Amino acid sequence: MPNFQVLATVRMTPQGAALTPEQKKELQDIAQRIVAPGKGILAADESVGSMAKRLAQIGLLFSADDRIDNCIGGVIFFHETLYQKADDGTPFINMIKDRGIVVGIKVDKGLVPIAGTNGETTSQGLDGLAERCAQYKKDGADFAKWRCVLKISDTTPSHLAITDNANVLARYANICQQNGIVPIVEPEILPDGDHDLKRCQYVTQKVLAAVYKAMADYHVYLEGTLLKPNMVTPGHSCPMKYTPEQIAMATVTALRRTVPPAVAGVTFLSGGQSEEEASVNLNAINNCHLGKPWALTFSFGRALQASALSTWRGQKENASNATEEFIKRAKVNSLASQGKYTGSGDCTGATGHSLYATHYAY
Numbered sequence: 001m002p003n004f005q006v007l008a009t010v011r012m013t014p015q016g017a018a019l020t021p022e023q024k025k026e027l028q029d030i031a032q033r034i035v036a037p038g039k040g041i042l043a044a045d046e047s048v049g050s051m052a053k054r055l056a057q058i059g060l061l062f063s064a065d066d067r068i069d070n071c072i073g074g075v076i077f078f079h080e081t082l083y084q085k086a087d088d089g090t091p092f093i094n095m096i097k098d099r100g101i102v103v104g105i106k107v108d109k110g111l112v113p114i115a116g117t118n119g120e121t122t123s124q125g126l127d128g129l130a131e132r133c134a135q136y137k138k139d140g141a142d143f144a145k146w147r148c149v150l151k152i153s154d155t156t157p158s159h160l161a162i163t164d165n166a167n168v169l170a171r172y173a174n175i176c177q178q179n180g181i182v183p184i185v186e187p188e189i190l191p192d193g194d195h196d197l198k199r200c201q202y203v204t205q206k207v208l209a210a211v212y213k214a215m216a217d218y219h220v221y222l223e224g225t226l227l228k229p230n231m232v233t234p235g236h237s238c239p240m241k242y243t244p245e246q247i248a249m250a251t252v253t254a255l256r257r258t259v260p261p262a263v264a265g266v267t268f269l270s271g272g273q274s275e276e277e278a279s280v281n282l283n284a285i286n287n288c289h290l291g292k293p294w295a296l297t298f299s300f301g302r303a304l305q306a307s308a309l310s311t312w313r314g315q316k317e318n319a320s321n322a323t324e325e326f327i328k329r330a331k332v333n334s335l336a337s338q339g340k341y342t343g344s345g346d347c348t349g350a351t352g353h354s355l356y357a358t359h360y361a362y
Ligand code: 13P
Pocket: 043, 147, 186, 269, 270, 271, 272, 299, 300, 301, 302, 303, 362
């Protein structure tokens, strides 16, 4: 009669170590550098119009002086921009690395429909990902981003979309870590809809619980990962209004229920909030009295660049003012990531404008 208890134990033993202690240390060090106190991420991987425009935009962000060095721990590039050079011929990668900022790369290849669902999607890009990661690592990148999207409606997110996206994120994270790349895991729940704060919290918990189950199944080394979630907010068309403290409480509660303390840091996306709203909410999150075992900081795209872009308007003569606007937002968010932002009360101009767009595409 076989001893089933022993058989079960043998089967549960890992078949091989996923990572060596040296690989683990490297991943953990990278993750911690990105989210060191007061630091967050500039997500510069959005597809803004033409290539020329995107390059010029990135150039003006990177021409910011050393005032941003204590605020920005990492920059996420697009494949094309990663290999570009500044006007004086210096590769962007070198410009960023020389200032102690970690270079990141967006590696998913966009959203694709899951047929038979109510408009739900998964993200593609796993084919050849190991080779791409190995090359990016050689070329100077130390972290990556992969974005999945989930939608809230009466019928979504479905169980299928939740599990499919969780598994794809875990597979991506497993592949990145094999190549010395820290994966940023982004299961974004869109703000589209009229759902209230409670429903967003419920869905966020379901999605994050599935993500961390999949991460455990795929042997992902959590200390060498970052999570990029949505803040828990009401839907964009929800008639009810909530305070930053209510948003903070719902967000931190959802994270505490689902995200293991081993995860190196949580870097929120801004998701169409105005610049000011995103900063004030991040600040409230950091002041929430519940225990918070992770760094809670920003990985903003729109909420770090909107003022700079509206000042710049593609005109060379506006470039230095635009750079100043970017530095201002970087400093504000650095303070917010430490719970030290007192708010500008500025709801005029780009800082107060909602940056929401339905089904925002990157
Ligand atoms: P937003 O902050 O504009 O939502 O963008 C962050 C990002 O990188 C989403 O993938």
